[in-house]
Amino acid sequence: MSPALRVTIPGDAEGISAICRDIRLVVSERVNADMAARVELVLAEALNNVVEHGYQGGSEHPIQVELFLETSGIRLVVIDRSQKGFTIPTHAAMPDFDPDNPDTFPEGGFGLAIILQCTDQVATERHGDANHLILEFRKTKP
Numbered sequence: 001m002s003p004a005l006r007v008t009i010p011g012d013a014e015g016i017s018a019i020c021r022d023i024r025l026v027v028s029e030r031v032n033a034d035m036a037a038r039v040e041l042v043l044a045e046a047l048n049n050v051v052e053h054g055y056q057g058g059s060e061h062p063i064q065v066e067l068f069l070e071t072s073g074i075r076l077v078v079i080d081r082s083q084k085g086f087t088i089p090t091h092a093a094m095p096d097f098d099p100d101n102p103d104t105f106p107e108g109g110f111g112l113a114i115i116l117q118c119t120d121q122v123a124t125e126r127h128g129d130a131n132h133l134i135l136e137f138r139k140t141k142p
Helices: 013-027 032-054 113-118
Strands: 007-011 060-072 073-080 121-127 128-139
Touching: 007 013, 013 032, 013 060, 032 060, 032 073, 032 113, 032 128
Parallel strands: none
Antiparallel strands: 007 060, 060 073, 073 128, 121 128
């Protein structure tokens, strides 16, 4: 199946913001608002993780995003060409903090937990020099 959308973006804030907004607009025509918001949030976290961890903060590297609109739901594939492959653990906890005390709010550490909690399936593959992060969102739970 060919992707409904395939785009290559720079790994900067403007590129990430634009593709997340565009993907949400496309998927909101096929799924409910909650699922569209989850897709947008997960994509933003995944792209920011590529820039921060895969490209060590280098925003000049391209990232490809493929969107598949399937009968069962939505599939996103985030493709980067960082030097190393990676795996996704099956569980990640949210950082501890006191929601009533802003001084305890962590600056980061939410990304992986958000991705795992908001998707139905996550997989990673390495093809040649490219990492593929596959994010699936089902319309209904199996």
